């Protein structure tokens with residue numbers, strides 16, 4: 055096993071969205087969870103262009119490549 059492609063971790067701009075900081079007050083009971091993995095997001099949340107919240111760009115990636123094709127997109131006009 056070689057790690058020859060270590061320099062290939064460039065920043066792909068495949069995701070549309072931006073990082074946002076949750077400026078919650080200590081008394082604010084709202085908790086933001088990643089819509090992909092369900093992990094609680096303590097401070098930095100990835101807001102995708104279509105309004106989803108993820109803990110990381112990786113989860114955004116997973117969401118689109120894995121979750122959406124299977125469960126998402128209520129475009130089942132098949133009945």
Ligand SMILES: [Zn+2]
Pocket residue numbers: 088089090091092093108109110113
């Ligand atoms: Zn996540």
